[in-house]
Amino acid sequence: MIKLHGKILNLLFYLDILLLPISFLIVYKFKMSQLDQHVISYWKPFLAYVIIWSSISFINNKYKIKEKKISHFILHNILKPNFYILAVLTISFYLFREDHFSRLVVFGNVLLVTFFEMFFFSIIFSFAHTIVEIDDESHQQLLNSAKKGKIKKGLKWDEQKITTILKFIREELGEKPLHFIQRYIDIADSESLVLSTTTKFNVENLPATSYTAIVNLHRINDIRYVNKFFECINSKLEVDSLLIGCAETKEIRKNRIFHRYPAIINFVVYTFDYIFNRLFPKFLMTKWLYFHITQGNNRVISRAEVLGRLVSCGFEIIEECEIDYLHFFAVKKKSEPIYDMDPTYGPLIRLTRKGLNGKLIKVYKLRTMHPYAEYLQEYIFKLSNLKEGGKFKDDFRITTLGRLMRKFWIDELPMILNWIKGELKLVGVRPVSRHYFNLYSKQFQERRIKYKPGLLPPFYADAPKTLEDIENSERKYFDSYDQSPVKTDMKYFFKALFNILFKGLRSA
Numbered sequence: 001m002i003k004l005h006g007k008i009l010n011l012l013f014y015l016d017i018l019l020l021p022i023s024f025l026i027v028y029k030f031k032m033s034q035l036d037q038h039v040i041s042y043w044k045p046f047l048a049y050v051i052i053w054s055s056i057s058f059i060n061n062k063y064k065i066k067e068k069k070i071s072h073f074i075l076h077n078i079l080k081p082n083f084y085i086l087a088v089l090t091i092s093f094y095l096f097r098e099d100h101f102s103r104l105v106v107f108g109n110v111l112l113v114t115f116f117e118m119f120f121f122s123i124i125f126s127f128a129h130t131i132v133e134i135d136d137e138s139h140q141q142l143l144n145s146a147k148k149g150k151i152k153k154g155l156k157w158d159e160q161k162i163t164t165i166l167k168f169i170r171e172e173l174g175e176k177p178l179h180f181i182q183r184y185i186d187i188a189d190s191e192s193l194v195l196s197t198t199t200k201f202n203v204e205n206l207p208a209t210s211y212t213a214i215v216n217l218h219r220i221n222d223i224r225y226v227n228k229f230f231e232c233i234n235s236k237l238e239v240d241s242l243l244i245g246c247a248e249t250k251e252i253r254k255n256r257i258f259h260r261y262p263a264i265i266n267f268v269v270y271t272f273d274y275i276f277n278r279l280f281p282k283f284l285m286t287k288w289l290y291f292h293i294t295q296g297n298n299r300v301i302s303r304a305e306v307l308g309r310l311v312s313c314g315f316e317i318i319e320e321c322e323i324d325y326l327h328f329f330a331v332k333k334k335s336e337p338i339y340d341m342d343p344t345y346g347p348l349i350r351l352t353r354k355g356l357n358g359k360l361i362k363v364y365k366l367r368t369m370h371p372y373a374e375y376l377q378e379y380i381f382k383l384s385n386l387k388e389g390g391k392f393k394d395d396f397r398i399t400t401l402g403r404l405m406r407k408f409w410i411d412e413l414p415m416i417l418n419w420i421k422g423e424l425k426l427v428g429v430r431p432v433s434r435h436y437f438n439l440y441s442k443q444f445q446e447r448r449i450k451y452k453p454g455l456l457p458p459f460y461a462d463a464p465k466t467l468e469d470i471e472n473s474e475r476k477y478f479d480s481y482d483q484s485p486v487k488t489d490m491k492y493f494f495k496a497l498f499n500i501l502f503k504g505l506r507s508a
Helices: 005-032 037-059 070-096 103-130 136-152 159-172 175-184 200-204 226-236 250-260 265-282 284-294 303-312 373-384 400-407 410-421 442-448 467-483 485-502
Strands: 192-195 211-216 237-247 315-323 326-333 348-354 360-366 425-427 454-456
Touching: 005 037, 005 103, 037 070, 037 103, 037 265, 070 103, 159 175, 159 192, 175 237, 175 315, 175 326, 200 226, 211 226, 226 237, 226 303, 250 265, 265 284, 303 315, 303 326, 303 373, 360 410, 400 410, 410 454, 425 485, 442 467, 454 485, 467 485
Parallel strands: 192 211, 211 237, 425 454
Antiparallel strands: 237 326, 315 326, 348 360
């Protein structure tokens, strides 16, 4: 099968950009009877008009043919975004008091472009749904593989049903994702389920049985309540059963925009997309507007958040890869969901750390990682191990701003609150997570919890490179502290301060 989504998106976008000036000239000539010099005065607002039109169209996925019926396509891909455009233009007229521009020219242009879109886009829609080229050899190989597995289990072979499923996956995602799915599940197995949905209602109403594998072809960016959805799927799977799905991560989204749009336009589209889809959901004043307009569709989600949500919902990551501008994952059910009612989602977060006598404390920090990143510590350790200084190598959980904040200690400033509360002291070993704590030797773990953690750890005095060096550095600090607590803390405080201020020592 040839996947046409990218080509169709480009075709519709360029056609739309062409229709805008054509419609404008037609409406202007109808209004003024002739094209005179006054048309030049419209070029600046017309440029803004094109930017608004393109941005709102992109945000509402106007150029993506994902509807099955042409009536739904016209409603959701043309009429809905064009209504928003009309609303924005009306508000702009009122706010900026642009009374000298003809409302007939502006609003008439919107209506005429809408008419042209309904005509030309409908033709392309029909064209896209009739051209499906299938690689017969590849298709037959998949059928033979599924047939062998079915017969081996002594089950009835239904070639028409399997062909329908293969066609369904191809139409939704393409050939490469189909092969990725086939590596992990036998689609001919009656206990494997292939669906394409964004609501947990559809999952809840599945037959009351446990599946060995569930494949959801719809990207999770369009799921309003992602965790509830994953928790529902978890309840339908047996332990060690598989879930395969996909998402458009924020990194892939940026690459897609910059590759699919021409220079300058791609920057404008990305800027508006960043403001609307990444900034609006984060602020109380704009969050309600964002979800009212989008209903949670096309949300921006990072790779760390995708995987972190899955782990928090009881899944273990088996494999992840990028195919055709989508991030695919294969995960295995290992336990029931954690049902975390207080995930770290805002700018100020509270992280669970080991305190004095092994008591779990909540350490305050400014966010430097993507949401749900805390659930991936074990996965990151398996993936990349530790680098010098006891941090993880190539940690994709850290944001760009987060790296800058860590470099200048900005993220650790809120820990002063823990110091005021008496949970930390000024100098002491670093408060670490349960997973990191378990990396120490058992004997040292027992000793470590006998001491209160601190804001300035021995790391800044000794600059250890490996986990073993860190353990030896902390053991050295404890030995000295046992003999003279005040003198030891003063010694480590000034040595750490010197290394930080004059040698530029940083923890990350």
